[in-house]
Amino acid sequence: MLATRHISSLRNGFLNKQASLSSRCRFVRPPRVSAARYVLRGDRKRLICQSSATEGNSAEAEPGRLSCNHVMVTVFDVADHLAEGSMQALNTAADLASKDTSKVTVVVVGSKDGSNENGMSQRIAGINEFLINRGCSNFEVLEKLSSENHSALIGDVADDIDADMVVMSTYSVHEHSVDANLLAEFVPCPMLMLP
Incomplete structure (x- = not known):
């Protein structure tokens, strides 16, 4: 008898707490996502x-x-020809640009010592030809020379040209041309890193 009275008082106390909680809580509709x-x-x-x-x-x-209205592609290749990862980044940017008629800016990063000046001009000519063949009409190719901290350079250029997305190959991260943590800090827009 005492045990049943204790259980019923516990049950009544629980029901009272549940009723008081439900009177204080209300359903909040999540905000609309733009x-x-x-x-x-x-x-x-x-x-x-x-x-x-x-x-x-x-x-x-x-x-x-x-x-996206403005896509930026970064190329860090040191050889005269473009690597497979850079070609994939250019191909992706060209696809994005052709669907949305957006602008593509290709930033070719070279070393400041000027050791591979002829290779740089060959890469730029190859990039121009590739984008024209892919149907991109609104593009520009920028040549940037830097000795170190390419991550900050990419962030500055993306901010200067008002880029909506940065597309690049992970090859530059693997070869230690850029630091992925610094890219996340300096680049002011979403990044698409392709293998």
Whole structure:
């Protein structure tokens, strides 16, 4: 008898606590997620990528696909020809640009000592030819010379040209041309690193 009275008082106490909690708690609806992605850099907030479904021609846009207005590709190759990873990065940027008619900026990073000046001009000519063959009409190729800290250079160029996305090969990280942790710190927009 005493045990049943104790159990019923525990059950009543639990039910009272549950009722008081439910009167204090309410369902909070999660905020609506916008299709636009913003990044806060310094004092300004700028749009980096916007879903193509929110644009005016939503009938032909694929839902959930991001579109970028300015894609930056970085190339760190030291040979006269482009490596497979750099070609893959250029190919991806050309595909993004052809679907969204966006601008592609290719940044070719070379050493400051000028030891491979002829190879640099061959790479730039190869990049121009490749992008023209892929149907990119709105592109530019920049040549940047640097002796060290290529990660900060990539971040500065991406900020200067107002890039929406940076595409690069992981080859540069494996060869220690750039530091992935510093890239995450300096680059103000999303990065796509291809193997």
